[in-house]
Amino acid sequence: MPLEADDQARVDEAIRESRTDSTGHRILVLNPADSQKLGPGTVICTILNRTIGSGIFVAPAIVLRGTGSVGASLLLWSFGIIVAMSGLLVWLELGLSIPKFELPDRDDNDTVHGGATSLQCVPRNGGEKNYAAGTEGNDPLVRGLAVVSLTVACLLHASWRKGGIVVNNVLAVMKALVLVAIIVIGFAASAGASFGHGPVHGETIDPKTQVKTSNFDPKTSFAFARSDPASYAEALLYITYTFSGYEQPFYVLSEVYRPKRYFAKSTTAGLGLAAVLFLLVNFSYLCVVSFDQRLNEELDMATVFFREVFGNDVAPRVMSGIIALSIFGNMVVMTFTASRGESAFGCGFWIVPFRKSCSRMAVKQEIAKEGVLPFSLFFASSSTTPWARLRRRLFSSYGTNERLEQSPSAALFLHWIFSVFMIAVTSSAHPDIAYSVLASLYAYAIVLLFGFFVAGGLLYLRLFSDERHIWTSKSGFRPWGGPTSAIIYTLVCAFLLCAAYIPPSSDSPFAKANTGIAWYIVPTAGLASAILGFIYYIGFKYVYPPLVKEGKILVVDREALIVREHGEYVQALEHVDANWERRSGPGSNEGAKEMQRVEVLTR
Numbered sequence: 001m002p003l004e005a006d007d008q009a010r011v012d013e014a015i016r017e018s019r020t021d022s023t024g025h026r027i028l029v030l031n032p033a034d035s036q037k038l039g040p041g042t043v044i045c046t047i048l049n050r051t052i053g054s055g056i057f058v059a060p061a062i063v064l065r066g067t068g069s070v071g072a073s074l075l076l077w078s079f080g081i082i083v084a085m086s087g088l089l090v091w092l093e094l095g096l097s098i099p100k101f102e103l104p105d106r107d108d109n110d111t112v113h114g115g116a117t118s119l120q121c122v123p124r125n126g127g128e129k130n131y132a133a134g135t136e137g138n139d140p141l142v143r144g145l146a147v148v149s150l151t152v153a154c155l156l157h158a159s160w161r162k163g164g165i166v167v168n169n170v171l172a173v174m175k176a177l178v179l180v181a182i183i184v185i186g187f188a189a190s191a192g193a194s195f196g197h198g199p200v201h202g203e204t205i206d207p208k209t210q211v212k213t214s215n216f217d218p219k220t221s222f223a224f225a226r227s228d229p230a231s232y233a234e235a236l237l238y239i240t241y242t243f244s245g246y247e248q249p250f251y252v253l254s255e256v257y258r259p260k261r262y263f264a265k266s267t268t269a270g271l272g273l274a275a276v277l278f279l280l281v282n283f284s285y286l287c288v289v290s291f292d293q294r295l296n297e298e299l300d301m302a303t304v305f306f307r308e309v310f311g312n313d314v315a316p317r318v319m320s321g322i323i324a325l326s327i328f329g330n331m332v333v334m335t336f337t338a339s340r341g342e343s344a345f346g347c348g349f350w351i352v353p354f355r356k357s358c359s360r361m362a363v364k365q366e367i368a369k370e371g372v373l374p375f376s377l378f379f380a381s382s383s384t385t386p387w388a389r390l391r392r393r394l395f396s397s398y399g400t401n402e403r404l405e406q407s408p409s410a411a412l413f414l415h416w417i418f419s420v421f422m423i424a425v426t427s428s429a430h431p432d433i434a435y436s437v438l439a440s441l442y443a444y445a446i447v448l449l450f451g452f453f454v455a456g457g458l459l460y461l462r463l464f465s466d467e468r469h470i471w472t473s474k475s476g477f478r479p480w481g482g483p484t485s486a487i488i489y490t491l492v493c494a495f496l497l498c499a500a501y502i503p504p505s506s507d508s509p510f511a512k513a514n515t516g517i518a519w520y521i522v523p524t525a526g527l528a529s530a531i532l533g534f535i536y537y538i539g540f541k542y543v544y545p546p547l548v549k550e551g552k553i554l555v556v557d558r559e560a561l562i563v564r565e566h567g568e569y570v571q572a573l574e575h576v577d578a579n580w581e582r583r584s585g586p587g588s589n590e591g592a593k594e595m596q597r598v599e600v601l602t603r
Contacts, residue, residue: 026377032566037256038254038255042165045169047248048274049169049171049333050245050246051245052175052277055243055325060281061304067225069223070216072226076236080243083240086484087486091454092264095253177446179277183280187283197309197312203291204224224291228508230499230510243271244447249337250367254570288309336475364414383409384406433515433516445525448493462486510564553580553582555580557575558574558576558580
C-alpha cells in the first residue's frame with residue numbers, strides 16, 4: 001500500500017536533504033518499502049529456521065544422559081517449552097510497547113517540528129559430530145566448510161535481499177517437514193511398521209527384574225534418574241539453547257509488515273509450532289531408540305534413530321546431510337538478523353561489546369548506529385543490492401514507484417569478520433569440543449545472562465518503578481497472566497546462571513572426564529564477556545575522549561521519520577548523525593551522549 005501524499009512528501013524531503021548533506025558525519029538509512037517487508041509467514045519461518053538447527057538432533061541425547069531417565073527428560077522438555085514461551089512473552093511486551101512511551105526531550109523547548117509532534121524513543125545504547133560426509137576428524141576441512149558456508153550466506157543477503165528471505169522460508173519448510181517425517185516414522189515403527197529392518201521398539205531394562213520394558217513404562221521411566229542438580233541444570237541449559245531463536249524477528253522488527261496486528265500472533269505461532277514438533281520428536285526418538293549403553297556412546301540422537309529404523313549406514317549418512325543443510329539454514333537466518341538488528345528495545349550501553357563478542361547475536365548495524373565502533377557510519381549504512389541495480393538496468397520500470405531493496409552490506413562484512421574470528425580462535429581445539437564450548441557459551445551468555453537482565457528489567461518496570469502504573473495502562477502488548485511470564489523467565493535464568501557453578505558429580509556426563517573441559521570454564525567466560533563490555537564502556541567514555549579526541553564528546557543524533565501505513569505508525573527512514581564535538585559549560589566533560597528524535601505525523 002503506497003504512502004499517503006503528505007507522508008510521501010516528508011519521506012522525499014528527507015531523502016533530498018540527505019543527498020545535499022556535506023558534513024560527512026550524517027547518513028540516511030531507509031527501511032524497506034511496504035511490499036518488501038516481512039509478512040507473517042516469513043516471521044514464522046524465521047523462528048522455525050532458527051530453532052530447528054543442530055539442537056533438536058543433538059540435545060535429546062544429552063538431556064537423556066543428563067537426567068538419566070526417560071520420564072525426567074520428557075518432563076524437562078515440557079518445562080523448557082514453558083520457559084521459552086515465557087521468554088517470548090517478555091520480548092513481545094517490551095518490543096510492542098516501548099515506542100509508545102515518551103521521555104524528556106533533549107531541549108525543553110524543542111517539542112514541535114513543522115506541525116509534527118516530537119517524541120523521544122528509548123535510547124538504544126548440532127552436536128559433537130561433523131555433519132559433512134567424509135570430514136569426521138578432518139579439522140581443517142570442517143573449518144573450511146564452515147567459512148565457505150558463512151561466506152555464501154553473507155553474499156546471498158548482501159546481493160539479493162528478497163532471495164535471502166525466499167531461501168530462509170524454503171529451508172524452514174524443509175526442516176519442519178524433516179521433523180514431521182521423524183515423528184511419523186517413529187510412531188509408525190512403535191506401532192509395528194517395518195522399514196526393511198524389522199520392527200523396532202525403544203526399551204529400558206528394569207533394574208529389578210532385568211527384563212526389557214517400553215521406554216514409556218511408568219515402572220522404569222524414572223528408574224535411573226540422576227540425583228545431582230548440576231546435571232539437571234546443564235540439561236535444561238541445552239534445552240533453552242534448542243528453543244533459542246524466537247527472539248530473531250525482534251531484531252528486524254522495523255522490517256515487519258503491520259507488526260501491531262500480526263507480529264504477536266506470528267511469533268507465538270512460530271514458537272508454538274516448534275515446541276509441538278520438538279516434543280513429538282522426542283517421543284518419536286524414544287519410540288525407537290532404547291535407553292541403554294549405546295546411547296552414551298552416541299551424541300547424535302537422529303543418526304541413532306535412523307540406524308535403528310533402517311538398519312544400515314546409508315540412512316544415517318543421509319540424515320547427516322539433512323542436519324548439515326539444517327545448520328546452513330540456521331546460518332542464513334542468523335546472518336540476516338545479526339547484520340541488521342533493529343532491536344525492539346534498549347539493552348543498555350554496557351551490553352554492546354558483550355554482544356559483539358558473540359557474533360551470532362550481535363546486531364551489527366544497530367551497534368554501529370551508536371557511534372561506538374571504528375568507522376561506525378560506514379557499518380551503519382545500507383546500500384542498494386546488486387540484484388536491484390541489475391533489475392533496474394534491465395527493466396526500466398522496476399523501482400520507479402517505490403525505493404529499491406537495500407542491504408546492510410558493510411554490517412554483513414563485519415558479521416563475517418567476527419564469525420571467522422570465532423572459528424579461528426577455536427582452531428586449536430577439536431571441532432567436537434569447540435562446538436560444545438561455543439554452544440554452551442552462547443546459551444549461558446546470550447540466552448541466560450542477557451535474558452535475565454531483559455526479564456528482570458521488565459519485572460522492575462511492572463512492579464517496582466515509579467511509572468509502573470503508566471506501563472500497565474499504556475503497554476502495547478499485555479501477556480496472559482500479567483507479570484507471570486517475566487517472573488518465570490527471571491527465576492529460571494537466575495537459577496541456571498548460579499547452578500552453572502555447582503560442580504557435577506564425577507559420574508555425570510558433564511564432568512571434565514567426559515567433556516574435556518572444566519565445569520567452571522563456560523560460565524566464567526560468559527561473565528568475563530560482560531565485564532569486558534563494562535571495561536570497554538569505561539574506556540570509551542572516560543579514557544578515549546581525552547587521549548584521542550582532545551576532550552571532545554561523542555554526540556549521536558538519531559532522527560527517525562514515522563509515517564502511517566495501514567493505520568499503524570511505522571518507521572520509514574532514519575537519519576544518523578555521529579560526530580565528536582567540543583562543548584563548553586556545565587556537563588561538557590560528560591561522556592558519550594545519544595539523542596534520538598522521532599517525528600510522528602498528526603492527522
